[in-house]
Every structure is written in structure tokens, then in C-alpha cells.
Amino acid sequence: MMILPDRPLSSKTKLRVALSVGIVLTVLLVSMQTASASPPAVQIETTTDIDEPMPGEAVEIDATISNLENDNDRNVRVRYVWLREGGGLDAYQQSEDVGVISPGDSLTIPFSMTFDSPGQKHLDLVITASKVGDDTPYEFKKPIYIDVTESDLRGDVRLTSTSVTGSNTVVIEGDAANTGGTDVDSVLLSIPSTDSVSPTPPNGEYYVGGVETSEFGTFELTADISNNTDSVPVDITYISTGENRGDERVTKTQQIQLEEQSPAAPQPRQAQATTAGVSSSDSGPPIAIIGVVAALVVIGAIGLMLWRRQ
Secondary structure, X not given: OOOOOOOOOXXXXXXXXXXXXXXXXXXXXXXXXXXXXXXXXXXXXXXXXXXXXXXOOOEEEEEEEEEOOXXXXXXXXXXXXXEEEOOOOOEEEEEEEEEEEOOOOEEEEEEXXXXXXOEEEEEXXXXXXXXXXXXXXXXXXXXXXXXXXXXXXXXXXXXXXXEEEEOOEEEEEEEEEEOOOOOEEEEEEEOOOOOOEEEOOOOOEEEEEEEOOOOEEEEEEEEEEOOOOOEEEEEEXXXXXXXXXXXXXXXXXXXXXXXXXXXOOOOOOOOOOOOOOOOOOXXXXXXXXXXXXXXXXXXXXXXXXXXXXX
């Protein structure tokens, strides 16, 4: 209950009361303006699909923006999202009028980047957002650091020292060599079916298994080929691992040229020496020679007798 004074307030007292009321109203107004002018409660998170990409390899960057407001009426409007060079203003990519985020919700904006050289790369993710109903924009920035490696350390399987034998049905032999920097598992080689090539038993496919780095496993494949076939495709499937990366199943195809074909050498035939009427005996001169000499002796004797009678 307010007690009114018996006497009217003096001018000095009235002035004090007016000043006090003004101060209170000013504080309340400033507080309201400050509350309405505060930036929206947002959170920015980024993820990449590759921890250490190689030069020229695309890396996917997902930017997730969350609205942390608890009031259901505090929606956040995301106006712009830039992916910039770290510490600079050059924008690699940008998105405009991204959308409105309800309290407790989030949205994700995907980006894709490639880098020409190895080293640590610094990017800045910059967003401009405001509260719905308040056009005051606020800028938020989150740095991103990506290590670009100079070479891939993963295992890599290639077919080496290959040889091809046969004609309509060929046998392909060689080594499945791991030329990469890590071990590989579950190496499987197979002949795919094409218009000119088809797998055939017994080795339409061949399981090599695990191959350590700088090692190899031998293989043998069989295939039916049509005429005028220049090469035989071989599908190579294996599981490769690398530092700071998960296991990756790799499938690729390598062509085996038939120009390298080495036909199976024919079995050598045993030479058979034949003699017509010639004996192989070492006991004396051949019978045919003896007969000729005897005939000559007889003819000579007859000639001599006739010459003496004359």
C-alpha cells in the first residue's frame, strides 16, 4: 500500500523522482535492445571424407550449422556461406540464401576442393546469419586445416612378368605384385566376359590372397578367345589400407597383350636315318660295292682274252 505524503512534493523532489524513473526506463530499454541485438546462438562443425588427400585428389568438406537456441520462436536464417582462403578474402566457393534453421535443428552444406601441391592447407568457413525477424547480420568464422600428402601410401596391385600360351584357349601366367606402400588383402583375379573373351575352367578366376608391400603372388588364369583378339582383360580386386584412412576395396582392370604370347614349343621328333640297301654293319665294305667291283673284274678278264686271240 502506497502512503501519499500529506504535503505536496517540492520541485526538487519531483525532479529526483523523474530522474530515477528515467534511469530505470533507460536501463530497461538498453537491456531490451541488447537482448534483441545479440548474435544468434549457432554452432559450426566441419568434417572431411579424406584426412590426407593427395595433390589433385578431391576432398569433400561438409559444413554443419546448428541452431542452439532453446526458444521455439528463435529461428536462425543463414544468408551466406563462403569457403575462403585462410586469412584472406578470396572465396573458393559460396552458397547464398541457404535457409532457416529451427531451434535444435541443423543443416549441412557440402563443398568439394582439390589442391595442386602438398603441405598443410588453411581454409576459412565463413557464414552470415541473423535471427528471423531481425535483419542484423552476424558473421561467424571457423578455420579448417587439411594436410595434403605428396604420395599415396596405399597398396597397389599390378600384374607383372606375364606370359600367354595357347591359341583358342589361352593360359595367362604371371605375378600379382604389390607396388604400393602398405599391405593388401583378398587379392582376386578374374577374366570378365566380353564379346571376344570369356573365362573358362579350370582357372576363370584365381584367388591370390594377401600380398605384403614390395612382394608378389603368382597366378594362372585360363580364357577362351576369338580370332583377331589383341588382348585379354583381367579384373583385379583387393582391399587396400593406408595411414589415417579406412580400408578401401579397389577394383580395376589390366589388359594383357597377346603380342607377348609364347606358344608352347612342339615336342622334338627323333630323327630317323634311313639307308637304301646300305648296311650299317662295321664288318666290311657294303655288298653293293663288292658286287660292282666283281663285275668290273669279270668284264676286264673277258676283254683281255679276246684281245690275246686276235
